[in-house]
Amino acid sequence: MDLETTGLAHSPLFLIGAMVWDGGDFVIRQYLARHYGEEAAVTALFLDLACEKRLFVSFNGKSFDLPYVRTRAAACGIPCALDAAHLDLLHECRRAWKGHLPNCKLQTLEQHICGRPPRVGDIPGAEIPEAYHAYVRTGHSGQMAQIIRHNLMDLVTLAELLVKLPAE
């Protein structure tokens, strides 16, 4: 799973991307709030999906994504009963490659471990909130497509990392 939010901590979230194993293949589902009012629906749909699963995989999700979803669910008044096991790839990657790489950011790992070229035309994380506010205001989907793609690439990298991690 991977989140995009509308600002600093305690601001609403607007995009939750999830990649699920549906028995035969990986399927990506992205829940996008078209405006601020749809946050509750996005969160609820994601939680419905998440409650069926037994294992979570995330990047820094233990300290960011999951607590964030929990607080937003609390703020929206949605019951949140997640009890799946949680594998946080940030910690796994640090254990495996710390010292070998300049840092353990997702995009660094993507280049060095997955061997993909640097992303072209990707939107920097810091610009995402403003871009989303602009999208809600104007309805122009230009930058929004970039954000959704950014989220998607993060998810793909996540899956790839899971495979590339050395077996323990």
Next chain:
Amino acid sequence: MDFTAFLNDIRHSSDYRDQIVYIHEVAASDARHAELSLTEPLLRMLAARGIGQLYSHQVLAISAAREGADVLVATGTASGKSLCFQIPILERLLSEPTATALLLFPTKALSQDQFQGLRAALDAATLPEVLAGVYDGDTPSSTRRKLRDGANLILTNPDMLHAGILPRHARWASFLSRLRLVVLDELHVYSGIFGSNMANVLRRLARLCAHYGSRLQYLACSATVGNPRELARALTGREVTLVDDDGSPHGKRTYVFWNPPRERARTWRGRRSANVEAHELMALLITKGVRTITFSKAKMTAEIIHRYVSERLQQTAPHLLSALSPYRGGYLPEERREIERKLFSGELLGVSSTKALELGINIGGLDASILVGYPGTLAGFFQQAGRAGRATDDALVVLVGLDTPVNQYVMSHPEYLFDRPVEEAALDADNPFVVTGHLRCAAHELALPDAEVARFGPHALTALEVLEKNLKVRRIDGRWYHAASELPQTEVSLRSYSDANVVIEDVDGGAIIGELDKFDASPLLYPGAIYLHAGDTWLVLTLDLERNIARVKRVEVDYYTQPLGGTDIHHIDRCLREKPFGTGRAHWGEVTAVFHNWGYEKVRFYELDAISRHAVDLPTFLLETMAVWIVPSEALMERVRAAGLDAFNGLRGVGYAARMLLPLFITCDTLDFSHTVGSINSPWNALFIYERYPRGLGFTEKAYEHLHKLLPAVLTAIKACPCAEGCPCCTGKPLRGELVWNPERGEAAIPNKAAAIMILEGLLGDGSNLEAADTMALTDSTEAERLRLDADLRRRLERMREPQVVHPIQPRVETAPAQVEQTETLPEPDVARRGDRRRDFGRELRKRIVQRLEAEPLPPNLPPPGMKTGAGVLPPTAFPGKPVSPVELGDSLAARARRLKKERGE
């Protein structure tokens, strides 16, 4: 102790005869008790504190709280108000162990102090499983998490609630859903801008609690205010049960009005310094073993009095020196806690304090309280006076009069203090400027449905619409959402002061000795200033306003420094209301003032002689604030001039007197205002009275509405003053010899009493046209108000994007416009022609000299008489020693080099 004998001694001593101008005694009152059935743990708690019976007001408050009412207890100092909320909290915890309560105290120090009391109460009632804690900026993050998840009782301050708890409400969901009681202590503090903000914070809290399904009950305590019920309603939006019949006992209280004697015949600075009087009294009381507190208005004064008393006791009773301490804002929290603890335990006999100790920190009762100058409000007066008096012991309160109009008025009319209802606290929870910030916060915390907008007052919808235009919020499907990336809570300050504190660092060792608000820093901490801290003198080496650090060095000097400079209105931004007033016009609106500290004066301790004067290079500060201004008619000005009087200085005199008397009409302090005459876009004779706080606190609008009472009173006061040509008690102090005035020190006025009286009489006319309706008010029509709000909010929001500090103007020599002016007015310089003319002139001059010499030749060029000539004067070669060649005497470098080469044989 018996103060009657002490006062008699003073009355009969030759030094202090006639200085006591009035004595007011309040007889002792007995305690009134009442019965209340309490459960076993509470009885244990009371027994542990040595309380046998509750006072009648405590019983009333607790019974009302039990019935679920919102309660406000407004009784005197030390009447056991804390029990009025502690008992209901404990009862609630006993009956509903999961319940939580939020206790709000206006300062961190108070919450620490109350936490100690509450913890003791919980332990005595054997409720150790109840988790209580202080949650504020000083709480370590590990403790924060523990408190957030499991605490029953949270003690905090409004600022933390606003910026720390409400924005993270989801993490507090469990606490908020169980929240039952909200305690508001020191309710009277929430007045003015702080109160207006507080009311909105409480609105936001109530909204979130409703979201999490809890209903709040308010328990509030307040010192005496004129309108407790109204204040509580404005803050909480609820009708409260008021308990104000004090059942606690009081000892006899003696109020002494002490006026320093006139030392000089002149009226200005004719009286002995109140600081000198106060320190002598304090030293006298301390040597008699009387626990004394002195309240001064300024931090500097508190330090000076402490120093004076220490030096006096050094000679008379050195063993008492360790029992003295100063206390003021700007000390480190630990230092303040230490002083409070020592006061409480009785280790300290004397404290010289500012009003920082006025708030209800429990320092135990003292015996005597010396007030250096009237605190400005009755509530403040009784609060400071109430610091003296332990249970049923006698208490002494001495008010030392300063040489200012209000103080001398109080000295001559003591009944003013005792026969008058206490001032009313004023706040405007619906103020659009205040509401705007909180609407952003509220929308951020939880989307705001249309139905809830009315919660934030009548201007809320307009404010939201403006915010939407500025891309801060957005309305979608009948709900308002926060639509920006920043956290609005960090941009809204509850106390309207700049948040940036200047840290004071000791260069020897790098220790931080204190912190000061940025507005306070400029007049206290400038390079060269002597900063008084704990009675020691520190020399300020540098003031870095970018990084907010002042570096100081401990020095031993016999002087202190007084800043020179002041504030002036630069221009009027917008006139909001206007009306005819007497024969002139009165206005109210937004202005921009500039504040510049251009120098300082070294003043010797005790003698108060100015030693020297120095310049400092500090940036100019801008202050956007509100002002009321009066423009007398030009015809009147003409008459004043025709009478041979200085109209400009007459106006200044009126301004000074009006500013000094304002606190008698509205709850404010003389130092909340400044006055000046004229600005760049007003008539030259516009008399401004403006507030010294950013955006003002609403005082000047009240002044605008009370002008018909204020100015006639000013006229009476000036006429009644016995001086001949004006004095600090009516029109102001004499003008100094420089062009920049310091209105704070009353230097802005030449005491031109006759002109002031003539202007006032002319302005008021026959007194018929003083209460005219507004001829122009931007609040008249809803459309005009919308436009005004729109423009103002826009300006504010734009400013918010920048850092919140006031922006210093860099003084810069503007060369470009001056050049443009010159090219417009002067012809192009003709360089060739100028050369010709110079040559012509030289030729002409030579021609004339030749003609003149031909007419009468010059006398022969003889040496002046007495000068030796010819053989008497030896040539340079005639001196003994090494023969000097003519070349060596005045040769050039090249010649010397040639000679050296020749000598070396090259």
